[in-house]
Amino acid sequence: MTRQRIAVIGAGLAGLACARRLQDAGQAVTVFEQQPVPGGRCASHASPAGVFDHGANGFGAVGATFCAQVRAWAEQGWVGADPQTPERWVTTGPMQSLPERLAQGCTLALPVDVAAVEREQAHWRLRTHNPLPLGLDPCFDAVVVTLPAERAVTLLAADPALAAAAREVKSEPCWTAMVAWPGPLPLRTARLDPAALAAAGGVLSAAWRDDDRPARAPVSGVGARWVLQASPYWSANNLDARPADVARRLLDAFATALSAKLARPVYSATHLWRHAWTGAPRAEPYGWNDELHLGVCGDAWHALDGAEGVERAWLSGSALAEAVLAQG
């Protein structure tokens, strides 16, 4: 394949998997990311109370291809078996350290919010909401869109079939609260068990201790740090709630689950993931228009029995890169 200028939009796991493979094959790849750091939903939140992993906080690996990839990351010291659940994997630094490591050596344009992908004669031009870094040409031979499916739709407007496929995916929202207390909590486990979650009346779908994860330095004045994850149902019904109210409701639910009166937190923050995950990814590994050289990948694609979002994102991005390279 002759050297092509390829834009990858989104620096989550799918975008980085795709970009690295294309770049290793000699293509001229630029990754556009709207946030100031790569990672997408593999995110970490730095705070005065320490770091919280408030998106994915670990992942499973079921397919042979991804298992081999994860073993390679483990040999490099990037990930290790989850001490709480050994069949799962966690990063050896904050969750965001994985995408940051994957992004090393890639050409990143960030923060750049891509508004549209427009066809202009034989190439693509990216329109952006904010200025491009000085000297960066917005014209490309091929474009790969890796946003959560519902958000990818507008960038796929040039190919109605790809846009329609992305539009069919339905993802669920997730409010998360990141909370630190001055002392330890009356709880021996590092996660809330299903019975405790049920006691919280459907408000929480998960809650885990964040300060005993790998590479977490103790923070003076902080005795416990937890991430509280609201259920998709509760999140969907509270999309427009004020962050302070969300924090209060999730904390109340957590206290109910523990049957305990909790001390006043020394830190709390919330984050709304509008498109946290999808329970019904598409069966195709990716979407690719061979004539237009426009593609889409991400965790909404590449359905695989038992695979979670991180695995699907990686597989989908890698598979699309192979398709781009195969076009000749």
Ligand SMILES: Cc1cc2nc3c(=O)[nH]c(=O)nc-3n(C[C@H](O)[C@H](O)[C@H](O)COP(=O)(O)OP(=O)(O)OC[C@H]3O[C@@H](n4cnc5c(N)ncnc54)[C@H](O)[C@@H]3O)c2cc1C
């Ligand atoms: C709370 C939570 C818990 C989770 N837990 C797990 C778990 O336990 N196991 C697991 O495997 N998965 C989990 N996931 C899901 C997992 O994080 C995702 O499936 C995976 O990270 C998706 O990667 P991606 O590259 O497909 O998408 P993303 O990570 O969403 O990447 C898309 C990127 O595109 C960028 N972008 C968006 N719009 C634009 C634009 N207009 N211009 C430029 N860039 C743009 C975004 O900022 C983002 O960086 C969890 C997710 C959440 C939110």
